[in-house]
Amino acid sequence: MSKTVDLKRCPFCGAKAKARVVKGDGLTLGMVECSNCGGAQRCIEDTCRGAVVMWNDRRGEKIAELKFLKDFCREADLSAEICRDQLRSLWTAYCFHHNLIADTLDYDMGLTELWGIIEKSEPDTGDWGNDEEFDNFMCAYLV
Ligand SMILES: [Zn+2]
Numbered sequence: 001m002s003k004t005v006d007l008k009r010c011p012f013c014g015a016k017a018k019a020r021v022v023k024g025d026g027l028t029l030g031m032v033e034c035s036n037c038g039g040a041q042r043c044i045e046d047t048c049r050g051a052v053v054m055w056n057d058r059r060g061e062k063i064a065e066l067k068f069l070k071d072f073c074r075e076a077d078l079s080a081e082i083c084r085d086q087l088r089s090l091w092t093a094y095c096f097h098h099n100l101i102a103d104t105l106d107y108d109m110g111l112t113e114l115w116g117i118i119e120k121s122e123p124d125t126g127d128w129g130n131d132e133e134f135d136n137f138m139c140a141y142l143v
Contacts, residue, residue, distance in 0.1 A: 008056050010034035017055065019048035062098050066110055069094060073114050078122035084137070092141045102139040111138060 007017045015036035022029045030048040032055040033040040043050035069090055076083040091114070094100070100107045115131050128134040 006056075007032060007052065008058065010037060010039050011058065011061070012039045013037040019052050019055075021046060021048060058098075065094050065097065066113070069110075069114060070117055073117040074121070078118065079125060081126065084125060084127050088138055088140065091138050095142055102142045111135060114138075 007019060009015060010017055013034065013036050015034050017032050017034045017039075019030070019032045022031050027044070028046040030043045030045050030051040031040060032048065032051045041051045041055040043054060069087075072087060072090060076087065078084055078087065091111075094110070095102075095107065098106075100110070111134075112131075115134050118134065119131070123129070127137045
């Protein structure tokens with residue numbers, strides 16, 4: 001029996017994965033397994049639910065990507081238009097990767113962190129002069 005679940009692609013190879021329940025030796029496992037490389041997440045229960053939640057939990061990736069964005073804010077020359085455009089593209093990709101929607105709490109928290117870095121080094125450019133203008137600039141491709 002299989003149910004349609006919203007599974008992310010394999011974190012190792014990018015292939016599609018399947019969720020199923022495996023029974024044997026008196027043990028029942030919920031399991032998500034990659035169709036290509038065998039990457040798997042198991043959870044001891046008689047449904048796939050726990051395994052699916054763990055498989056889809058990519059918090060580590062999200063933290064790493066936001067750190068990359070923060071480092072970019074510190075290191076890039078944001079007085080240059082091309083760097084500002086690159087920052088916006090990176091932010092747009094980050095929002096797509098993690099299903100962030102403009103003006104939600106999660107979205108605003110990430111953007112506030114970036115602005116906290118930027119206002120120290122590049123608070124005034126051709127694209128923004130305060131946090132509200134920065135917000136409008138960054139969400140241009142998302143709304
Ligand atoms: Zn895989």
